[in-house]
Amino acid sequence: DGGITQSPKYLFRKEGQNVTLSCEQNLNHDAMYWYRQDPGQGLRLIYYSQIVNDFQKGDIAEGYSVSREKKESFPLTVTSAQKNPTAFYLCASSVAGTGAHEQFFGPGTRLTVL
Amino acid sequence: GENVEQHPSTLSVQEGDSAVIKCTYSDSASNYFPWYKQELGKGPQLIIDIRSNVGEKKDQRIAVTLNKTAKHFSLHITETQPEDSAVYFCAARLSNFGNEKLTFGTGTRLTIIP
Numbered sequence: 001d002g003g004i005t006q007s008p009k010y011l012f013r014k015e016g017q018n019v020t021l022s023c024e025q026n027l028n029h030d031a032m033y034w035y036r037q038d039p040g041q042g043l044r045l046i047y048y049s050q051i052v053n054d055f056q057k058g059d060i061a062e063g064y065s066v067s068r069e070k071k072e073s074f075p076l077t078v079t080s081a082q083k084n085p086t087a088f089y090l091c092a093s094s095v096a097g098t099g100a101h102e103q104f105f106g107p108g109t110r111l112t113v114l
Numbered sequence: 115g116e117n118v119e120q121h122p123s124t125l126s127v128q129e130g131d132s133a134v135i136k137c138t139y140s141d142s143a144s145n146y147f148p149w150y151k152q153e154l155g156k157g158p159q160l161i162i163d164i165r166s167n168v169g170e171k172k173d174q175r176i177a178v179t180l181n182k183t184a185k186h187f188s189l190h191i192t193e194t195q196p197e198d199s200a201v202y203f204c205a206a207r208l209s210n211f212g213n214e215k216l217t218f219g220t221g222t223r224l225t226i227i228p
Contacts, residue, residue, distance in 0.1 A: 004157075040123070042203060042218035043158070058215065059115075090157050102148065103216060105157030 003027065004106035006091050011111045013085075021076045021109045023091030030096035032074035033103065036060060037088040046089075049074055050096045078111065085113045116141045118206050120219025127194055128227050135222045137204035138186040144206040147187050148216070149178060152201045161202075162189070191224075199226045 004025045013019045025032065031050045035043040045058030049068040063082025068074055074093075078085045088110050092103040117140040127133045139147075145166035150158035164171045164178045164187065171178050175194075180187040191198055201223050205216040 040220065042118075042120070042220045043216075044218075045215055048215065092157075102160050102163065105150075105159070107157050108155070 004091060004093055004104055006089075006106040006109050008109060009107065011109055013111070013113050015113055016080045018080060019078050019085075019111065021078070021089055021091075021111070023074045023076065023106060025072055025074075025091075025093040025104075025106075027093055027104060028071075029093035029104075030071065031094045031101075032068070033092040033094075034058075034064070034066065034074070034076045035090040035092065037090060037108075043090060046076065085111060087111060116144055116206055116208060116217040118204060118217050118219045120204050120222060122222060123220065124223045124225070126225045126227055129194055129196060131194055133189075133191045133194055133198070133224055135189045135202055135204070135224070136186060137188070137206075137219050138184075139206040139217075140185070141206070141208060142182075142185060144208050146207040147178070147180060148205050148207075149189050150203045150205065150218075152203065152221075154200075158203060194226045196226050196228055199224060 007022045033048040034046040037043050044060050046064050047066040049055035052071050055068050065077045088108050090108045091106040094103045095101040120137045148163035151161045152158040162176050162178050164180050175192045177190040201221045203221050204219040207216045
């Protein structure tokens with residue numbers, strides 16, 4: 001089955017700790033994205049990558065970091081510098097390049113910082 | 115950058131009636147407008163999309179209309195069913211080379227009353 005997997009589904013961390021969220025896709029997509037979702041708000045873009053070893057900041061990149069060492073993987077690290085990290089995090093992927101390409105979303109990881 | 119506004123934030127309709135969700139966008143260069151459905155605890159799924167060279171698109175009970183002059187687009191769901199209850203997000207995308215970012219609306223929670 002082709003798709004996007006995110007793990008874990010629920011994650012709890014103590015304040016001040018860094019935490020890494022996993023995102024893997026087997027759709028052979030070049031582009032991958034990380035979004036943050038808060039109650040009553042839309043999806044806000046954290047980082048995106050259109051090709052291996054390259055990524056760009058989205059609208060709310062402060063306090064987050066990413067890497068893109070493999071085409072199928074795009075892990076997100078929530079650092080201690082992120083002031084309000086508790087949220088639902090969504091990973092997505094798509095075909096890259098110009099044109100209208102559907103973004104496919106994973107099931108999400110709900111991060112709670114205690 | 116692009117700004118997308120979505121209304122209403124909540125919508126309740128009787129089963130069998132129609133539901134309409136409206137979005138406006140700010141950048142006239144945007145040319146791709148997807149709609150996503152998100153069920154509780156899951157990632158969003160694309161339900162329909164429209165490109166700027168088309169005024170209307172229909173897929174069974176779901177239709178989207180686009181008014182480029184007024185910079186707004188709408189989702190229409192006819193003959194609503196209980197399984198249509200979910201949160202719906204509109205989005206807009208500038209199709210500049212290398213720019214794959216979607217800007218999302220804040221979502222509409224649709225409740226179908228049996």
